[in-house]
Amino acid sequence: MKRTLFLLVAGALTLAASTPATGIVGTMHDLSPTGSTKATVLGVGSNGVADASGNYTNTATGSLNQVCVFCHTPHQKVNAGGITGYDKTVPLWNHVTTTSTFTPFTSANLVQTAGVPTGMSLACMSCHDGTLGVASVYNKGPYGSAIAYNTSVGDHFLLGDNSGRMAVGGYNLGTDLSGDHPINIIYDSTSAAAALKDPSTLLATNGLFLYSATGKRTTTNGDKVQCGSCHDVHNWQGSTGLSDGSFLRYTNVQSALCLSCHNK
Ligand code: HEC
Ligand code: HEC
Ligand code: HEC
Ligand code: HEC
Secondary structure (H helix, E strand, C coil), X not given: CHHHHHHHHHHHXXXXXXXXXXXXXXXXXXXXCCXXXXXXXXXXXXXXXXXXXXXXXXXXXXXXXXXXHHCECCCCCCCXXXXXXXXXCCCCECECCCCCCCECCCCCCCCCCCCCCCHHHHHHHHHHCCCCECCCECCCCCCCCCCCECHHHCCCECCCCCCCEECCCCCCCCCECCCCCCCCEECCHHHHCCCECCHHHHHHHHCCCCECCCCCCCCCCCCEECHHHHECCCCCCCCCCCCCCCCECCCCHHHHHHHHHECC
């Protein structure tokens, strides 16, 4: 009996030890002081410093000493009037939204037309087009510390002086998305005729989401591919603990992610 119990406990421990960590803490999307060393952005300024190799470190002891604040705020009421319009598309969105003009993916073979980023994809591009500081948020929270406001963008505070942008390179997709997988594009049973799988299987089989027309995730799956169809912003290893990371929702070993949608 004792031995069985021991084996059970040992088994549970082995499982625990081999189960990869999931979630956002400690990933590249954790820009708090403890997590930010994972990211390489152009961070110079009062609350973020870059070392010689360009690694960004958040040295804040006050308001930026949080994880969610870079993207969400519990109370969206900056200034009179509050945060309006787009910024309510992603729940409790707190990041300044990019105003860039994007070039979408085009191809003569497309059944549907790829759009420029809207909805949740625009949220991603508000850091990933490299035009805004990653810490450009509306509401820095109540832990008030001396954070410089950049008057050129109203009351939005930026890390340092409009720096802290994503470094030029792989993570910074820029504004020309003609070389990036189509997003903001309809994927329904009509387009499925173009060698795509039945869209109704995506969520159930592979945990991939399609989004509403405005780029919102809904409880009932929508019909548009957005960044969030392939990526889970909160989980480096996806919700099932992928070994190949990259915030992917489904493993891409053997191109399994691609094959969840494409009949190839
Ligand atoms: C608050 C800013 C911010 C937002 C918003 C944001 N990211 Fe990131 N993301 C980062 C930073 C910073 C890095 C690390 C970049 C670096 O090291 O230069 C990163 C890295 C990544 C990577 C890692 C690439 C790899 O494979 O190593 C992926 C993928 C990614 N982001 C996807 C997304 C997607 C999808 C969204 C929208 C749902 C998003 N991000 C929104 C800041 C952001
Ligand atoms: C890098 C930006 C970023 C950070 C940091 C971030 N989120 Fe999010 N969050 C998003 C985006 C983008 C969405 C919309 C996702 C979608 O539509 O698929 C979202 C959606 C959500 C949602 C609603 C839908 C869902 O996915 O459950 C919750 C709840 C949430 N976030 C909580 C949190 C919490 C709690 C933290 C901190 C521990 C956090 N987020 C940190 C970007 C972020
Ligand atoms: C069709 C699936 C898919 C869509 C849609 C998608 N990605 Fe990715 N993304 C991937 C895969 C797979 C990787 C893993 C790296 C690789 O294989 O190049 C990746 C990698 C990345 C990286 C790391 C840099 C790189 O080039 O490897 C970033 C940053 C990123 N994605 C952001 C985004 C953003 C922002 C969007 C929306 C504009 C988006 N992705 C839409 C599949 C997708
Ligand atoms: C969530 C579903 C989904 C995933 C995952 C996905 N795709 Fe796609 N892909 C689409 C849709 C939808 C289109 C646009 C189809 C259309 O309208 O013709 C598309 C278009 C493309 C095109 C352009 C086709 C053309 O006619 O020009 C290529 C190439 C492509 N995908 C490759 C990939 C690769 C490689 C991966 C894996 C990294 C991948 N896709 C993952 C849904 C997906």
